[in-house]
Amino acid sequence: MHSDQEFKYTSRQYSSLLNQYGLKASISRKGNCWDNASMENFFSHFKTECFYLHSFQSAKQVKHAAQQYIRFYNHARFQTKLNNLSPYEYRTQAA
Known part of the structure; x- marks a missing residue:
């Protein structure tokens, strides 16, 4: 799941939700x-x-x-x- 570095996408709760569904986080590089x-x-x-x-x-x-x-x-x-x-x-x- 690709996203930017907004707080909601870097939170532990969001990370846990991704793990629950077997998804891997992909986050944009800062300022790109x-x-x-x-x-x-x-x-x-x-x-x-x-x-x-x-x-x-x-x-x-x-x-x-x-x-x-x-x-x-x-x-x-x-x-x-x-x-x-x-x-x-x-x-x-x-x-």
Whole structure:
């Protein structure tokens, strides 16, 4: 679970909760905003292109929409920074 160094993410209570669910903590380096940049960019797109467009009635619907969006994002959504290819196309081309 990646987070910044905010107090709530460095507390013993949070650490215990992660351990309870078998998760490992990953914390950004102090003063380095770029550690989270790629995930913050993804979640910004996810919220505006998927999450805010629907009214979900259950956690199952949210999970399904998230899975569909991740597939779309990786396989069909072109990105200017990747020469107008999807991440999958870009990685395939590089291989």
